[in-house]
Amino acid sequence: MKVLVAVKRTIDPNVKVRVKSDQTGVETANVKMAMNPFCEIAVEEAVRMKEAGSANEVVAVSAGADKAQETLRTALAMGADRAVHIVTEAELQPLAVARLLKVIADEEQPGLVIMGKQAIDDDSNQTGQMLAALLGWPQATFASEIEFKDGTADVTREIDGGLETLNVNLPAVVTTDLRLNEPRYASLPNIMKAKKKPIDRREADALGVDISPRLAIHKVEEPPKREAGIKVADVAELVAKLRDDAKVIG
């Protein structure tokens, strides 16, 4: 089985994000970038599938500017066999990415598409679901465990109140949650090997899909500063404050 794993280049999760002074977005110039942590988990899972023998090829794909290539190199260094870079300078929203990924999925015909449940920059949590719909494939989101049997996959999902296990037919789209695995480090020998692995450059404009934005961002602001709290003497005062001042109870 071939596994297609989608990865996104985002601001490094260890960097403190700053809002641009014109409030159109967050500052990305001269900011350290890295692979989105949920995508790292997806790559790790795909590589483990290959190591376990349930997959025979792992193809990483990313859409974005030239720098996305570095993120693909990381995926290759973690163990992906080859990569596809959909090159575009355009701003990409989830639907656009899903459409681009569909083109690649149609060409590659993978048995499984695996990707992060969301990216830590815009937290959309939409691309996997949209891709499944466009492909007409089953989807299993927020995976914390994946097991294959007889051409299907048992996917354990983290939901409110506990765990749910879905059985999906393959091919399917699976999105990964935080506890699926702990991604490996890219080792130096594998980084060197990754330099020789092929990255297929595809111009987004030539893939024949509409990637124009559907959503407009009006304003990006810092979250409000946390104000100091107050101490209450007893439960009666707490209830009174919640009712009269905060107006959160009736």
Place this chain on the structure above:
Amino acid sequence: MSEQRAFIDLDDDHRELREPVSALCARYPGEYWREKDRERAYPEEFVQALTDAGFLAALIPERYGGSGLGIGAGAAILEEIHASGCNGGACHAQMYTMGTVLRHGSDQQKETYLPQIASGARRLQAFGVTEPTTGSDTTQLRTTAERRPDGDYTVNGQKVWISRAEHSDLLLLLARTTPAAETKKRTEGLSVFLVELERAVGNGLEIRPIRTMINHATTELFFDDLVIPGSSLIGEEGRGFRYILDGMNAERILIAAECIGDSRWFIEKASAYATERQVFGRPIGANQGVQFPIAEAYAQMEAARLMVQKAAALFDAGRPCGPEANMAKLLAAEASWKAADTCLQTHGGFGFAEEYDVERKFREARLYRVAPISTNLVLAYLGQHVLGMPRSY
């Protein structure tokens, strides 16, 4: 060595190594280093992770199990470690000490030791040169290795400031094999040995840790009739001083790269804090008295970085690079100290609080104006060997 064109690739600079190194380092945050510092403990987990990922074997040729990369790649790895707030001082010598074995060891020594060093099965990260009575005037060292009738050597003497000896399996040792009085030049009669510490400790070698201002695992070594096999001699007897000098440039360049990494860390911390911290109703960084020193530290770091890149480019082309390696170390150590001081000043009182990591990094950065070569010795080298002024020593 063949003479090749040396060039700096400003666009590449080993970018493929940087993200993976910083991703690994992200798992060892400030809290990890604060605890090690508090306990004066060796960062074993961090060193093991770097070893397992093969980063410390970067410079070992592929045929011996390393990645066969140049010094520029090693510099990029160590720079990223320091820019991430981690400290390569615990293990950077594992990267370069093997160079003496690689260049001057016998085939058998290389076959035996290099693959073990590459895999991390054995650590070679202790280098015994400095003695209590001889600092940079290395040729005056008093530790002796006397050849016995059976071909083995008996070692007597004392070494000091030997870093990581307690966390190393092998020690590269410089000792006098012919008394200075019997040689034509002071630089002759010194020999290099590769000592297996697991056999030596308790059998004529004692290692005593020295508590210092920073958590650097440095020690004193006492040799009392330690017998080491004749096979531990590296290269020819009496030529050790030359062999040691060969390794110095690599060390200078790599440690300069760590200083660049430290500078980046300090400047990033300082500029973030100056932008965020509000006093008198505006960020303190709006005041030029706060902003300009940070900008100046940045300019100094970038200038020093160019010299590190130049030295590395020459080194990797197999060209002489003594002046450049020394200047890289000098300029980078000064740049990181300037950045450290500026970062502390920008943070005011908070800079002294352990949880900000600034005070710890400040202490650590100070080391590199002293070790592995002091700033004055670099200046003496430049003044006398490059500019031809009268010798002071």
